[in-house]
Amino acid sequence: MSNLTENMTAEQMMINTFSDNFDAITSSDTQAITLLRQRAIESLKKNGLPDDDTENWRFTSLDPLFNTPFKFDFSNKSRPFDISKIFSCDIYDLDTFSITLLNGWYVYQNAPLTTLSNGTIIGSLSKAMEVYPELIDKYIGTLTDLEQPGLSALNTAFFQDGIFIYVPEGVEVEKPIQVINIIDSEDPVMVHARHLVIQEKNSKLTLVHCDHSLTHNISFTSSVTESFLEKRAHQEFYKIQNKGPNSAVINNAFFRQKHLSNLVTHALILNGGFTKNMVNVALQESQTKAELNGLYMVDSNQHVDNQIFVDHIAPECESEQLYKGILDDEATAVFSGKIMVRKEAQKTLAYQNNKNILLTDDAKANTQPQLEIYADDVKCSHGATVGQLDPEAMFYLRSRGLNPKTARQLLLYAFAREIVQRISIEPLRERIDHMIDKRLKGELSICDQCVLHCNSKEPTVFNIDVSKL
């Protein structure tokens, strides 16, 4: 364990930490990965960390984070651990293949790498670096851009473990794979996790990625996910966040899509102290489709930042973004979505929409829906709204005898439902639906256990006399 010290720039601090712990960090590296890390450090020296002048970080400052004396856990290893001792998560009726990361390290009951009967490999990235070095070297670091001042470089330098998933050609993984990311530490801890997902042709995968904190202690998690969808591959990616107020999470997900592949992502942020989710999608070959959905419900002084970049490189691709947010108390939300349509990407269809509801005068919404278009035969549109509940809709409900509180909840619930409806796994949809209902009624705070650990299967009930509507 090493300590971050003060009186140094954050970059310098991190670079020193890197050189001090070089042997521990690189212990299971392939040669290519060590080189990659050195490039990342060079970039960090040159470009630094994002500050207020960095366009995509204007509203999300990292300063308070890097002023915290975080500790690192370099010497840990992916190891056997009975996760049920400290944590249990089950979505009612949902049968998942569940894997767990504890403070960024893969923990397991049997083996660090599991090969399913259909050939799918699931397990620890650090173990995979030893067992499948060629496969890892071929893919890792190919989607991240180290030249940007961002956290990709930092993550590349520091990651040691994470999730590795390989789905062979033609395989449809039936059960969703659930990744549970737990932070459990007495000390403020900084975690860099790296995930690699490779899907061969015609494969199908559903990933449910949950971020949790077990304690209310300060923590900072940065994760980079690189996901490769080969021809006609299909992926559904769920990110569910219900973190404590003292946790900071920066997720950076990269997707590369080949011909006819299909990607659907959902970011569901129900609680989180400081959250920044970056989603980068490269539509590299023709006729690919990407649908990105997001819902954030934040209150107190939570901060959530969704940054999306959809890169239309090839013709005849489709993309759609729909992000909705409800902001209460002094919460702030940032949305910056960019659609880039390159010269060759003719016949592109691209849509982007961000809608926010502010419930108080102290909540703040900053939204930047951006289009950058270099091809002419395209249909692109974007929209953004920031407002409140429609007074006419309120009046309609009130005139039918609903009290203001119920009317308000009903409208907010309807607002959020547009996103919830898009969740295709039914048990998960029902659970999220229920959680949102609880969240709106103020009953759902960050649980000490998994947010999805609500065993009652009561359906969403509003006390409404429907006959009056």
Next chain:
Amino acid sequence: MAVDKSNDILDEVTQSEYKYGFYTDIEMDQAPKGLTEDTIRFISAKKNEPDFMLEFRLKAFRHWQTLKEPKWAHVHYPPIDFQDIIYYSAPKKKPQFDSLDEVDPELLATFEKLGIPLNEQKVLAGVAVDAVMDSVSVATTFRETLEKKGIIFCSFSEAVHNHPELVKKHMGSVVPYTDNYFAALNSAVFSDGSFCYIPKGVRCPMELSTYFRINAANTGQFERTLIVAEEGGYVSYMEGCTAPMRDQNQLHAAIVEIVAKKDAEVKYATVQNWYPGDKNGRGGVYNFVTKRGLCEGENSKISWTQVETGSAITWKYPSVILLGDNSVGEFYSVAVTNNKQQADTGTKMVHLGKNTRSTIISKGISAGFSNNSYRGLVKTSRRAENARNFSQCDSLLLGDQCGAHTFPYIEVGNKSSIVEHEATTSKISDDQLFYCLQRGIDMEVAIGLIVNGYAKEVLSKLPMEFAVEAQKLLSISLEGSVG
């Protein structure tokens, strides 16, 4: 084939050239090249300015030296050598006229070519024109009529001499010299511009108009416009720009400041037609302008309407600060880029007062190899209760080598505001074209019809005189496609 035909037409569009490419051979009084404190003292001395002006300029210059050129705009150009520019250039025969008859005939001929019939306008249109050629205001018509109403409409330098208290009070109050790089530069070296003052309760009986034109080579045009409307005042103001054809790039860094007091209304219309460079992107004007209005009083209103067809590079964001309660800001824009033009333009609406409203309608048209960006900010502060904004930013792409971009920034800081933004990007739809063609309208007329219809929402906001000219300009810029 319809597609081939439309490609031919688009090719023609991309090959159309600047129609205002003549220059006037008038003897010029110039400052030496380069920018130092001496240049600034030279300009100030030439203009015989009072001390407060020189101090203002020097302060701005010293501040400018500490700044770095901004790089965030979506435009690319070689670095500007600010020492290679002539910062002052005036016609040698300093004109002081009571009537148009005394104006240098060659200058008048220039205006004729530009299509500003000073004489005709005086009689027919009833437009008061303050024409600025290379930074010195040469003729002001209709001043007498305006004077009777108490309206001051004159060149900036005259205002400095005749109404120093007004200039002192309002200059820099909306765009301080610390605002940005080019505003600081302008504050240091501006040579002239227009000044307009509408006293309390006065409704300006005619459309006021200025024409800017860059004439000499290697000169930057740094004009500064200040419009003040006192309580209940109203004015509609028009600005037009043209520049001769030259190989070098010319720099234009202007400032426009508008102050609207309680119940006042100011309409500002621009038809910007600076030389855009030839089709290889050589030459053309760099148009880096700071335009901002302040709705200071309650119920005040400022509206910007612009038709941007010229300049190699446009970098301009006419903004409104809605400080007074119930004040209104409007922005209507058509920006056309062709060949290798680059435009990064839009607006800022800063809502500070209660019940403030703003509307943004922006229509971008890109053709050739050009890049056209909308960049705008809508911000509502915590105390701007019930603020309302609606923005619509559409882009039309003609040809597959151009780019159209939208960068809106929306920052909302209270719960009672409603901010909406919509944007679409597309080419002229095949369905629309087919519909026209099948009714016997030929391709060229059809494209013209569609483009004009697309821009109509904005063109209809222009004063009558300008609307005609704007449509003409639109057709020149997209020659071959507009009937």
